[in-house]
Amino acid sequence: MGISIARWRPHVSGQRVAHAPAGTETAGLPRIRFHDLHHIFATMAFQNGADAKTVSSMLGHYSAGFTLDTCAHVTTDAQLKAAQTMGNILSRAA
Template sequence: MAVLIKRYNLAHENARLPHARLHDLRHIHATTLLIAGTSVHVVAARLGHADPSITLRVYAHVIKSAEASAAETFAKAIGQ
């Protein structure tokens, strides 16, 4: 991973990538899916979690913000 980032940064001086671990990319992947509304069960399966409760514990903060967003969307839809 570090080699790929270094190679990219050498070729793109004006658009450098920060250091990232493979685990960071895994977290971004799961977070993006959850924010987009993907089912926790689907995300858990993609991450290889044996039980969706693991995913719920790790990403509780993401799920709570998505719930707040859903509530705002619903309120707008009913004219509140």
């Protein structure tokens, strides 16, 4: 499981864009804001089993709900895992 950086696009806002480190574009990496790393961290932490309270604390948020609502993004892998879990539950019930 992992986040696809190639398909991920940072949202557009009025925030200033930090300068990408030298060689970033040459390496084929997207230009992203430092704040976008915040969202990537949260999403990857949740994908790898970190609980909401811990991630929220690490990001300095006031509540786990805020972290879940604003920083965690649903990925295709997460959707597939949820569908497989429900499929397993329903097939056992039948």
